[in-house]
Amino acid sequence: MAIATINPATGETVRTFDELSEADVQRKIGIAYERWLTYRATGFEERAELMHATADLFEKEADFAAQLMTTEMGKTLAAARGEALKCAHGLRYYADHAAEFLADEPLADPSAVGAKRALGRYQPLGPVLAVMPWNFPMWQVMRFAAPALMAGNVGLLKHASNVPQCALYLEDVFRRGGFPEGCFQTLLISARRVEPVLRDPRVVAATLTGSEPAGRSVAAICGDEIKHTVLELGGSDPFVVMPSADLERAVATAVEARVQNNGQSCIAAKRFIVHSDVYDAFTEAFVSRMRGLKVGDPFEEATDVGPLATEQGRAGVEEVVDEAVSAGATVLCGGRRPDGPGWFYPPTVITGITRDMRIFSEEVFGPVASLYRVADVEQALEIANATGFGLGSNAWTDDPAEQERFIDGLDAGQVFINGKTVSYPELPFGGIKRSGYGRELSAHGIREFCNLKTVWVG
Template identity: 45%
Template sequence: MIATINPATGETLARFDVHSPTEIDARLERAARAQAAWRWQPADERAVLLPRLAALLRAEKDALAVLITSEMGKPIAEATAEVEKCALNCDFYAEHAPAMLADAPVAAVPGATLAFEPLGVILAIMPWNYPLWQVVRFLAPALAAGNGAILKHAANVPQSALALERLVTEAGFPDGLFANLFVEPAEIAGIIADQRIAGVTLTGSTEVGAIVAGQAGTALKKQVLELGGSDPFVVLADADLDRAAQVAVTARFTNAGQSCVNAKRFIVEASVADAFTERFLAGIAELRLGDPRDPATTLGPLARGNLRAAIDDQVQRSIASGAELRTGGIIPDGAGFYYPATLVDHVTPGMAAFDEETFGPAAAIVRAADADEAIALANRTSFGLGASIWTVDTDRGRTLARRIDAGAVFVNAMVASDPRVPFGGIKRSGYGRELGEAGMKEFTNMKTIRVADAA
């Protein structure tokens, strides 16, 4: 049984039975049959369906936003923006997929061409924190490339999974090409091993990623893994502190801090650390914790009770290790899984807020003697997803960006995914890329075709 619970109230909204082995087999078979025909459709004919999907997302934007908010607690304004971002992603690949997938001549070898062909049906194991975006950012390029997809969504957002399945069908994609599965975690290894599955993409925790990677590796299936992060937000002494602090609030507390690419560790040169922290605290004080359905709310509940317990435990362990609590840190009374915006200062390596991924509305201030120490602290993590650097000297920022171990480094901006550029991590943040042309081609076979002169 799969249940969806409203994080703002603790109320159970709906329950769904898991699919039986017979139902799983039928959905895999339909996807495989649909993809076997779909792959031969010209790329421009495949892509033409994506604007239809975008139009449906926009037509149902308000209802979909309410669904997201009710299932995982995202403030309604953020949920509405998530739906629009999904539509923009579809628009992007509708326009650019045919050119990205076009045969590419090999300049150094006359008669040699690279062709980009679909792999087959891809299993997508997706998280709850962006119930539509996480799926659509994979799905739009995967379908455009000629693949099919089976979705195993997070158990607490089943209605979002069903909504996407319906919208893809209504957009005109072949029946069964994209299908949702309600299954228990124990079933996943068997699905990965099934010969009808050609590859696996997963967004989730590092621990789950390691398990799935092992299962896919045993089956010799292609994988793309986007896992955890402990993104540094590096503020140098010459930064525009007002702007950096303003963006820092958004970078840390969007989606109640429940994102792999939320800024986690705010590493600030000591000479400006007090000034930045005061500005940061002022911005935090303006956040409004409350009912995520209220348009004025800027900080909603966490998605589950165990997530709130985990972030509180991390904050308390950091304080016990010597960090200074500047604001928040107390679980409020009442229903729902709310936690206040929290800031701990004077965080150092060895403390929970530095060493572990912080998945909730808590920020850590780390003080560095100079820029070199700031970069060293930024890299002192097992993760490598995103990072940002703040300095008025953009040339210096670009140079320092190359010294940070991450899949993406933003200078004077917060880290964000964008359909136009690749997104992914290194180290324990995973491997492979989503989005951009690189993401489009992850689940294609780069086939070399070489034709010699018949004479």
């Protein structure tokens, strides 16, 4: 894929970019490594000042950052502005809490190990490569960058090829926030050039959010090099609704959970598993709301759902939906692309899905909801867990016993009861199974790229 800004609402190529030469890539890696040798010695207070200054820029420039995101990947302008402000929140969170999260962990009784003093100490690893996706082109990067920089690491960003202006803005905003040259750099390179960067001995670890094939590739290369990785590879999140749920709230949240980011979110609810006692009422209200959403120009305030980010992405969504329909599934709304320019696809609800259909087991990265009717909690859990993914999950019930059953029984990195799965700096984020491994955010996220050094003093 060429490195270019292509407006997904029109299909127009706005701007193209040349890849970095190999000499430039080597120069940037060298700068990163040399910077880390000095930056790792800075204190939390100094780093925090830089983080707060960068957060100030995100808040001041939220409208500009939003324009970049909407132009490059098509999310609504309101959602893009919210993403920019969330970046500021993430920066401030780690600025304020990193010292606490990475404080020495002394052994209460060092004499138990024959020492005068014994402790664990967190120290940065070095330059880390982040391979990042286009769907949250700034927040996803910040989930890595804020904790990594506060821990004393430095970052190299290989962003998705369709959001180059977002990638360059991120490098620039850290620079203008006062971070020394080399602390955070963007590498405008294609995917085929990632492997040599991963194998460079000056790059000590990697984090990737993206497709399963990309995750397998990065994990295999880093495994061969014995380098630490964190992977977030998407999901097919269940959204379970039981009879005791507040149905009106559940429906409203279900719509929001499915079409957020134009349906292109790893933690978007994708499979709606509804108890038979409330299935008909839920379906009627859900389909009505999905059908009533306004699809259109993401720059317009009234728009609920913008275009999909890429032409290939829309083709993939169409293919899975069309195959399901051909195999006997029923489309309750949507299901066909509109006429005209841009990569739009309507909010779609499908039922009558069987296990041999791709839509049952694959992630659909667009505003397509799958509906399932179940008889009880156990059947709901069986369908919810009948996927290779395990990122987020949602269950709606006011029954305390059912809540605990879903909390324990859903195979996922996250379970949200009576709410929509959301990433918060305060909570760990990550998945299990084919959704990846490791954690972002919270104290766990900042410790991922640290060496926990055991210290024993006799």
